[in-house]
Amino acid sequence: MSNWVFTPEVPAHLDTVDGARYRVRRIFCIGRNYAAHAAEMGNEVDRAAPFHFTKTPDHLVRSPAATPYPRGTADLHHEIEYVIALGEGGAVWGHATGLDMTRRDLQGQAKDKRRPWDAGKDFEGSAVIGPLSRQAPAPGARITLEVDGQVRQDATLDEMIHDVPALLRYLSGLHELGPGDLVMTGTPAGVGAVGPGARLVGQVAGLEPVDLTLG
Numbered sequence: 001m002s003n004w005v006f007t008p009e010v011p012a013h014l015d016t017v018d019g020a021r022y023r024v025r026r027i028f029c030i031g032r033n034y035a036a037h038a039a040e041m042g043n044e045v046d047r048a049a050p051f052h053f054t055k056t057p058d059h060l061v062r063s064p065a066a067t068p069y070p071r072g073t074a075d076l077h078h079e080i081e082y083v084i085a086l087g088e089g090g091a092v093w094g095h096a097t098g099l100d101m102t103r104r105d106l107q108g109q110a111k112d113k114r115r116p117w118d119a120g121k122d123f124e125g126s127a128v129i130g131p132l133s134r135q136a137p138a139p140g141a142r143i144t145l146e147v148d149g150q151v152r153q154d155a156t157l158d159e160m161i162h163d164v165p166a167l168l169r170y171l172s173g174l175h176e177l178g179p180g181d182l183v184m185t186g187t188p189a190g191v192g193a194v195g196p197g198a199r200l201v202g203q204v205a206g207l208e209p210v211d212l213t214l215g
Helices: 035-040 104-112 164-172
Strands: 013-015 021-023 026-030 052-055 060-062 065-067 076-078 080-086 092-100 127-129 142-147 150-156 181-184 199-204 210-214
Touching (some): 080 142, 092 199, 127 210
Parallel strands (some): 060 127
Antiparallel strands (some): 013 021, 142 199, 199 210
């Protein structure tokens, strides 16, 4: 039977720097992967093993983008991240700069009630990611975010508690990784609130920037 109840939309995807499209099937997000960020959120640093949550691929937005301020929150936070895209056999295929937008008030309520973070982390426009490059950034590349021209986050990738190979070992023990899987590798310190009209520009050195304007 070939009739669809609703016409399917174009699958979630990212653009590549050479003009191709990379279909996205899953978005894995690593939590508390920079010690200074864990500390600023009042959390202990767990060096034994990573942990993760997920975002719905349909909530992905390709940068540059303009999105409305999300409903249901009065405390939207920015989190700049280094993103890896996987290929055959779960190997790293590409690299990008991304934003994990977070409804911090809803996340906090979920934490207080010991409930999942979905309402705080997974909503329309919560994953904003720039074009994919095949060229990896340097191990100590800077990762920065400016909000309205003011630096909010500034760190280096070698500050990650769990590096990319460790993250892939962890995730591959739980899932069969492959083409279409994205891993947002965590955010450094400096997260904070943004309001309607804010412009966010972030970059992992050597990669394309991520550029978001909130309506």
